[in-house]
Each structure stands twice: as structure tokens, then as C-alpha cells.
Amino acid sequence: MSKYYLGVDLGSTTSKAVIINEKDEIIGKGITNTRANYKVAADIARQEAVYDTRFTLLNQNLRVESGLPENIEDLLVSLDDAFHFLEFDIRLQKLYNEFLKVGKSAFDNKLSKLILAELPGLIDQIRPQIKEAYLHGGLARKSQFFRDVVNEQYTQAVDSLETEYFEKFMLVFDKSITPVENEMIEFDFKQLATDALNMLLEAGDYPELTAGSKLYQKVAKQIQIIADEKIDITNMVGTGYGRALLPFPESCIKSEILCHAFGAHAVFPNTRTVLDIGGQDTKAIQVDGYGLVTSFHMNDRCAAGCGRYLGYIADELNISLNELGPLAMEAEKQVNICSTCTVFAGAELRELLNVGEKRSDILAGLHRSIVMRAMSLIARSGGVHNEFTFTGGVARNQAVLKYVSAMIHESYGEDITINVHTDSIFMGALGGAMFARRNIDVDLPEKQKRSRAKAV
Amino acid sequence: MAQEVTKEKSMLLQKKMIGGLFDELAHVKESGKKVVYTFVPGNLSELIRAFDMLPVYPEINALQSGMKKRSGGFIKEAEKLGHSEDVCTYVKCDVGMFLNGNKGPADTQIPPPDLLLLSYTGCFTFMKWFETLDRIYPGVEVAMLHTPYQEDGKITPEMRAYMVKQLKEEVIPKMEKVSGKKFDEAKLKENLQHSADAEDYLVQIFESAKHKPSPIDGYFAGVYYIGPVNIGFRGTPEATEYYKQLLIEIKERIRLGKGPVTPEGEMKKERFRLVVEGPPNWTNFREFWKMFYDLGVVIVASSYTKVGGVFDLGFRHNPEKPLESLSDYCMTVYTNHNLPQRIDLLSKYIKEYQADGFLVNSIKSCNSFSAGQLMMMRTLEERLEVPVGFIESDLVDPRYFSFSNIKNRLDSFFQMLEQRKIILNQKTPVA
Numbered sequence: 005m006s007k008y009y010l011g012v013d014l015g016s017t018t019s020k021a022v023i024i025n026e027k028d029e030i031i032g033k034g035i036t037n038t039r040a041n042y043k044v045a046a047d048i049a050r051q052e053a054v055y056d057t058r059f060t061l062l063n064q065n066l067r068v069e070s071g072l073p074e075n076i077e078d079l080l081v082s083l084d085d086a087f088h089f090l091e092f093d094i095r096l097q098k099l100y101n102e103f104l105k106v107g108k109s110a111f112d113n114k115l116s117k118l119i120l121a122e123l124p125g126l127i128d129q130i131r132p133q134i135k136e137a138y139l140h141g142g143l144a145r146k147s148q149f150f151r152d153v154v155n156e157q158y159t160q161a162v163d164s165l166e167t168e169y170f171e172k173f174m175l176v177f178d179k180s181i182t183p184v185e186n187e188m189i190e191f192d193f194k195q196l197a198t199d200a201l202n203m204l205l206e207a208g209d210y211p212e213l214t215a216g217s218k219l220y221q222k223v224a225k226q227i228q229i230i231a232d233e234k235i236d237i238t239n240m241v242g243t244g245y246g247r248a249l250l251p252f253p254e255s256c257i258k259s260e261i262l263c264h265a266f267g268a269h270a271v272f273p274n275t276r277t278v279l280d281i282g283g284q285d286t287k288a289i290q291v292d293g294y295g296l297v298t299s300f301h302m303n304d305r306c307a308a309g310c311g312r313y314l315g316y317i318a319d320e321l322n323i324s325l326n327e328l329g330p331l332a333m334e335a336e337k338q339v340n341i342c343s344t345c346t347v348f349a350g351a352e353l354r355e356l357l358n359v360g361e362k363r364s365d366i367l368a369g370l371h372r373s374i375v376m377r378a379m380s381l382i383a384r385s386g387g388v389h390n391e392f393t394f395t396g397g398v399a400r401n402q403a404v405l406k407y408v409s410a411m412i413h414e415s416y417g418e419d420i421t422i423n424v425h426t427d428s429i430f431m432g433a434l435g436g437a438m439f440a441r442r443n444i445d446v447d448l449p450e451k452q453k454r455s456r457a458k459a460v
Numbered sequence: 461m462a463q464e465v466t467k468e469k470s471m472l473l474q475k476k477m478i479g480g481l482f483d484e485l486a487h488v489k490e491s492g493k494k495v496v497y498t499f500v501p502g503n504l505s506e507l508i509r510a511f512d513m514l515p516v517y518p519e520i521n522a523l524q525s526g527m528k529k530r531s532g533g534f535i536k537e538a539e540k541l542g543h544s545e546d547v548c549t550y551v552k553c554d555v556g557m558f559l560n561g562n563k564g565p566a567d568t569q570i571p572p573p574d575l576l577l578l579s580y581t582g583c584f585t586f587m588k589w590f591e592t593l594d595r596i597y598p599g600v601e602v603a604m605l606h607t608p609y610q611e612d613g614k615i616t617p618e619m620r621a622y623m624v625k626q627l628k629e630e631v632i633p634k635m636e637k638v639s640g641k642k643f644d645e646a647k648l649k650e651n652l653q654h655s656a657d658a659e660d661y662l663v664q665i666f667e668s669a670k671h672k673p674s675p676i677d678g679y680f681a682g683v684y685y686i687g688p689v690n691i692g693f694r695g696t697p698e699a700t701e702y703y704k705q706l707l708i709e710i711k712e713r714i715r716l717g718k719g720p721v722t723p724e725g726e727m728k729k730e731r732f733r734l735v736v737e738g739p740p741n742w743t744n745f746r747e748f749w750k751m752f753y754d755l756g757v758v759i760v761a762s763s764y765t766k767v768g769g770v771f772d773l774g775f776r777h778n779p780e781k782p783l784e785s786l787s788d789y790c791m792t793v794y795t796n797h798n799l800p801q802r803i804d805l806l807s808k809y810i811k812e813y814q815a816d817g818f819l820v821n822s823i824k825s826c827n828s829f830s831a832g833q834l835m836m837m838r839t840l841e842e843r844l845e846v847p848v849g850f851i852e853s854d855l856v857d858p859r860y861f862s863f864s865n866i867k868n869r870l871d872s873f874f875q876m877l878e879q880r881k882i883i884l885n886q887k888t889p890v891a
């Protein structure tokens with residue numbers, strides 16, 4: 005039986021889980037937004053990683069089958085997308101039920117009737133759009149979570165009602181979303197994956213996939229096999245800002261500094277310096293040839309310049325976090341931002357807009373200023389001597405990446421190799437999983453007995 | 461002094477000595493003894509004692525107020541008076557203590573100074589501190605002893621002559637004036653012999669940490685060990701007696717293979733040995749120590765315990781050359797070392813005490829200690845390939861001790877040491 009190892013990185017903004025095999029290969033990843041209930045966040049991330057693992061195994065099994073069309077990989081991506089939509093849809097149904105409850109209880113009779121009358125229509129309006137975004141827009145791969153997805157669509161839908169009770173409708177959402185988000189739902193993989201396959205069949209995007217076709221039968225059969233496969237997690241390690249709150253034994257909790265470095269080093273073995281910008285920490289880490297940390301520096305006392313800072317700025321501009329980077333990339337110049345405090349930066353931003361500076365130019369300056377803070381940490385940690393790897397959620401922001409690359413080259417030489425992995429946000433969880441695999445082999449017998457995890 | 465543990469004889473001796481000093485200070489009106497305010501690095505304890513005067517160390521009062529959780533209030537008082545947030549918190553704590561009636565950490569009255577003896581060594585804030593005290597106590601006698609910084613890493617005959625000249629022409633005459641006593645060289649020589657004896661023991665005490673497991677913690681417990689020499693007992697037979705007794709106890713610990721005594725109890729298993737640079741945090745001292753204790757981390761050597769003299773590099777007070785030896789003492793304390801000398805000393809510690817890592821506790825409000833620490837850390841990392849860590853706190857301002865930030869960094873640092881041990885023992889690359 006295959007052995008699997010799990011790493012969970014409970015960050016301040018997102019929770020990530022990675023499952024690796026005995027060759028340190030990532031075979032499953034899961035991500036969700038961190039919420040007040042850390043355990044649920046960790047469980048959902050882990051559950052997603054397990055489903056993702058099953059999809060990886062499905063892919064592996066089907067690849068060795070003969071007589072399948074060349075675009076089988078695309079079909080499996082679509083199957084995964086449909087699967088995620090179905091997961092979403094089950095939670096949306098729960099949200100709708102919660103909407104009805106709140107609609108009945110939170111208002112007087114007249115208003116309640118009015119709201120309840122509109123709710124079914126609102127759901128009918130947003131569901132097809134979201135379904136389309138999952139099936140043909142790759143929504144599942146955009147790190148937008150249930151709350152964000154529904155919030156965006158629901159707000160638009162309520163807006164289109166042009167009702168004087170806009171705030172009341174938003175109250176229904178605000179009161180309903182948290183309990184639904186915090187509910188751990190056990191999905192039936194076999195059922196959901198089969199439904200997803202049928203959904204693809206109905207959609208007709210793959211002409212070869214017809215009812216009763218060989219392709220259909222082979223995929224359906226493999227779904228049955230994979231769904232019955234036991235995915236045993238031999239050991240696991242938790243890391244990240246919320247690691248102390250994870251229900252893991254103490255020996256299975258590791259510092260995120262070590263995990264990020266280990267993960268980044270595993271993916272890019274020549275890495276000697278790692279910069280990780282997460283939700284509330286910026287870490288500059290030096291590693292040796294083994295991927296072991298030799299020294300590190302972290303922001304102290306202030307988290308301006310981290311992911312949460314960008315989130316605050318996005319809120320100030322009333323745009324989504326994902327739009328910040330692209331907007332900054334449109335800049336023609338960089339406006340100088342002096343504030344080292346998040347709240348003051350918000351005030352400075354409004355002032356600059358007021359004097360007529362363009363949003364893109366202000367954002368460019370803002371991105372540059374946070375990278376300058378990170379550069380100071382890198383310098384304090386010992387600089388960049390060899391390959392440099394950038395990890396964490398913020399590494400996906402194109403504008404941050406642009407300034408990091410420019411400043412690293414400017415300060416440490418044009419020949420420095422800069423690595424950013426598409427899964428940069430998962431590096432901490434990957435490092436955790438790798439430690440989980442290694443800790444099995446090392447001399448910690450009593451601790452290991454306690455830390456052996458149960459089958460998922 | 462560790463609390464809630466069996467007090468060893470040396471602990472009781474120290475308690476008695478320090479209690480006695482504060483008691484004497486509280487009764488100077490009756491005894492007519494004169495009081496000299498001075499600082500620990502480069503202090504002239506033997507000379508003060510030769511005039512039968514009593515020393516007061518404002519920074520010791522400040523750190524003890526910190527340990528007794530009083531410094532936060534004192535600092536606020538000083539800030540109300542206009543001292544900025546960035547001013548050395550020892551200074552603000554001292555000013556605040558004065559504003560609160562100058563009750564010392566032992567709850568006894570600290571008398572006003574008859575002499576401000578400024579032998580500033582490596583810290584220029586000392587000068588500003590005494591300027592403040594000069595305003596608080598108008599008309600008080602002030603004696604300046606300028607100690608040349610070891611810019612080139614060595615002491616020249618000219619530097620020594622310059623110091624001796626100041627002692628002869630500035631310090632001793634002022635002491636004679638204040639005490640009303642004639643300078644008695646024979647008394648000074650006698651005191652210097654006591655110092656040399658105590659210093660011999662002190663060196664053996666700190667070097668006992670070369671044993672594995674170390675019988676002492678050379679930082680958290682070390683700050684107690686340097687208590688008597690840094691609080692005015694250098695040059696007294698009591699100090700020699702204390703160190704003799706302490707060494708007996710430590711030798712016994714070595715014989716029994718025991719680890720250090722800590723406030724949480726005896727350290728059972730030594731997992732990591734560290735060398736630490738920088739003063740400890742005082743407001744959360746026990747909590748801070750516990751973070752190390754909980755993970756079996758022993759500090760085998762530290763630079764901070766050498767601010768009152770780096771005796772392990774060979775310096776001893778010498779009765780044969782009294783004023784020259786006092787001069788050399790002032791010039792050789794840790795804070796008067798230049799940065800390459802500090803690096804060499806730390807490097808020697810890391811090697812000779814077989815440390816697993818090097819940690820800096822950088823002090824937010826102490827520029828003189830913090831300057832150069834990152835450079836020192838980098839150089840040691842490159843020179844010795846030793847894992848290094850960096851944390852930040854403050855001396856006595858409780859607002860700057862962030863438990864979770866420090867814990868997070870220390871956890872990472874200790875895990876880093878552990879992982880290195882495990883993986884390097886396996887001896888094959890892991891990725």
C-alpha cells in the first residue's frame with residue numbers, strides 16, 4: 005500500500021494542505037480561506053488535498069489505459085472543475101436554507117415576506133453564472149473561496165433588484181455566510197465524481213464522451229476504483245501562523261520558517277535564499293545545500309507590506325485582491341508612498357487620489373514600497389548569494405514580482421536566478437509534508453508513536 | 461536568585477551581601493557615609509571602597525526595578541517629563557524612580573549622590589544620563605573619567621598614561637574632597653588583591669560551562685553570578701568568599717553530572733548549547749528564561765556577563781600597579797572592545813564552549829549594544845558556519861517584550877538547530 009504524508013500550513017489568510025508520496029512528489033493540494041474556526045479551515049484544506057490526490061491517481065491510472073483520446077488530460081481537468089462546482093453547489097444549497105432561516109427571523113413580517121419572495125430568484129440568478137465560471141472559466145483554480153465567489157455574485161444580483169432594502173439583503177448574507185462556511189461537509193467522492201462526469205456528458209464539450217462510450221465507461225470505472233482506494237496518511241506536520249491551534253501532537257508542529265525553506269529548496273535545489281511574503285509575515289530565510297535554515301529574519305512589530313496590507317488597500321479601492329497587481333502593472337510612473345503603517349497608507353492613498361494621481365500609478369508606488377521593506381529584511385538576513393526563491397501568497401502578485409526581480413538584480417547582480425513556482429503559496433505545506441516523511445525515519449520513537457495519523 | 465527552588469549557600473550569601481548594601485545605603489544619614497553614583501562597565505569599586513564610600517549603580521537599580529515589574533510605571537513618569545520613546549529605558553526608569561521618591565528595588569531609600577563618578581565606557585548615553593542626574597541634584601560633585609575606546613583593538617602606553625593622569629588629577633582629588641579622607645594607597649592595594657582573588661574564581665565559574673552537560677547557565681544564571689562584582693563588592697573579602705562558595709557548589713554539580721539550576725527547577729537534559737550576545741530582557745526575565753529551559757537550551761557563554769570585565773581573557777586587578785591596573789580594567793571591559801574584538805571573543809566562546817548556535821538579543825533602546833550586532837552575527841556565521849538567530853526585545857520597557865513574536869522566532873531557531881542535528885547526523889543530503 006502506498007504511503008502518503010500530509011503538510012498543513014494554517015496561514016493568517018489561507019490554509020493550505022499538501023499530500024506527497026514517498027518520492028516527495030506532490031500528489032494532492034487543497035486550499036481554503038482561514039476563518040475563525042481554524043480546525044474547519046485545516047480540515048477543509050486537507051479534505052480538498054485528499055480529493056485532489058484521488059484526481060491525481062485517476063489521472064495516473066487512465067494515462068496507462070490504451071485507446072483513450074489525446075485530450076484525456078483536458079477532460080480530467082474539466083472533470084475536476086465540475087467536481088468543484090458540485091461541492092460548491094451543495095454548500096450553496098445550505099446557504100440558501102440559511103438565507104431562508106435568517107429571512108424569516110431577522111425582520112418584521114412585511115419585510116420578511118418581501119425578502120423571502122426575492123431569495124429564490126436571487127439564487128436562480130447567480131447559480132448558472134457561477135456554474136459557467138467553474139466549468140469554462142477555471143474558477144476552481146483561482147483561489148477564490150466560497151465566501152468571495154458568492155459575495156461577488158450575490159451583491160451584483162441584489163444590486164440589479166434596485167431595491168431600497170439593499171442593506172437588508174446584505175444583512176441576510178452576512179448573517180448566513182459564517183455558519184455555512186464553518187460547516188464541515190463530508191462529500192461522497194464516488195457520487196460527486198460520477199455526477200461530475202455526467203455533467204460533462206450533458207455539457208457536450210467532449211464529442212467522444214457519449215453515454216455508453218468506451219471513454220465514458222473507462223472513466224466511470226476508474227472513478228469507482230479510485231474512490232474505494234484508501235488514502236492512508238502515514239504522518240503529518242502542521243505549520244503556519246495558526247499551527248499551535250492545530251489538533252496535532254507537539255512533535256508534528258513545525259515552524260513555518262523551516263517548512264517554507266524546505267519546500268522551496270525541494271522544488272529549486274540550488275536555492276540559498278528564500279523570501280516568503282504571507283498574510284502577516286515577511287520572512288527572509290537563508291538555507292544550506294540540505295535545505296536547512298542557517299538564519300532568518302522576520303518583520304517585527306509591524307506587518308505593513310504583507311498580504312493583509314494588500315487586502316486592506318484593495319478594500320480601500322473597492323477592488324478585489326487579485327486585481328491589485330494587474331492594475332499596478334498598467335502604471336506609467338510610480339508615486340512615492342512614504343507610510344510605513346497600513347492605516348496611514350490608506351489615508352495617503354486617498355490623499356493622492358484627491359490630488360489627481362492615477363490609481364495604477366499609486367498602486368505601483370505602493371507595491372514598490374512593500375518590496376523595499378522586504379529588501380531590507382533580505383539584507384538583514386544576509387543578502388542573496390545564489391539562487392533566490394520567492395514564495396507565499398503574495399508571490400502571485402505580478403507587480404510585487406516585478407519589483408522583487410528588479411531590486412534583487414539591482415542589489416545582488418543581474419546573474420542571480422529568481423525562482424517563483426506556480427504553487428508558491430503551497431511551499432510551506434510542501435515543506436511540512438516533507439518533514440512529516442522524514443520524521444518517520446529519525447530517532448524520535450515515542451513521539452512518533454503518538455504522531456502516527458489515522459487514515460483519512 | 462532562583463525562586464521556588466532550594467536556595468544554595470552561595471545564593472543566601474549573595475542575598476545577604478546585597479541586602480546589607482541597600483540597608484547601609486538607607487542609613488547613610490546616621491553613618492555619615494558618602495555615596496557615589498557610578499556605572500557598571502569600567503567601575504572603580506576598589507577605589508570607592510578605599511575611601512569608605514558606598515556605590516550606587518543606577519543601571520542595576522533600573523534592571524532590578526524591571527524584574528520587579530515597576531519599570532513600566534517609572535518609564536511613563538519619565539516620558540511625562542519629556543523623555544522620548546526612543547531614550548534608553550534604563551535612564552527613564554532611573555528618572556522615574558527618582559520622581560517616585562527614589563525607593564530602590566529593595567524598597568529601601570536610595571540616598572542622593574555626593575559624587576557622580578562618570579567613567580563612561582563604550583556607552584555615550586551614560587554621559588547624558590549623568591547630565592540629567594546633575595540637573596536633578598544641583599550642585600552635586602561630578603568627576604569625569606574618560607576611557608579611550610579600543611579603536612585599534614589594543615591598549616597603548618599613552619592611553620594608560622592618559623587614564624592614570626585623570627585618576628590622579630581628577631578622580632582621586634574629587635573623592636578626597638567628597639569623602640574628606642586622604643587617599644590611602646595601601647588600602648587600595650589590599651582591595652585590588654581581593655578583586656584579583658574573586659576574579660580567579662569567577663573565571664573558573666564561567667569556564668565550568670565548558671563541561672557537558674554544563675553545570676551552569678552562563679547567561680540567565682550568569683547575570684546573578686556577576687551580581688557581587690558588578691554591584692560594588694569587587695575589592696571586598698565577602699565577594700571572594702561568595703565566589704569560593706559558588707565554585708564549590710558548581711564543582712559538586714559537575715561531579716554529580718547535574719545541569720543548571722533554574723527557576724523552573726533543575727535542567728534535566730541539555731539539548732542545545734548556545735552563545736548569546738546582548739543583554740537579557742528584564743521585565744519578563746523568568747518567562748524569557750523559561751522559553752529556553754522548556755526546550756533544554758543552555759546558554760554556555762555570553763558577552764553580556766562580561767560588561768563588568770572580561771576576566772577570562774587574562775586581565776586581573778594588580779596590587780603592584782594600582783592605578784595602571786584600574787586604567788587597564790576600564791579599557792578592557794566588553795563594551796570598550798571594538799567590533800572585531802567582540803567577534804573574536806564570541807568566536808572563541810562558540811568554539812571553546814562547543815556551542816550549537818549563536819543568538820543575538822537585540823535591545824530596542826540600547827544603541828551602544830545593538831550597533832554592529834548584525835555584522836557580528838554575519839561574520840560569525842561565515843567564519844564558523846554556526847547557525848545564528850536574532851530576536852528583539854528591550855531592557856526594562858515592558859511594552860517592547862512581545863511574547864508571541866519572540867516565542868515564534870525562538871521556536872523556529874530551536875527547531876532549526878534540532879533539524880540540523882538530526883539531518884546532519886544522517887549525513888546524506890535530504891533533497
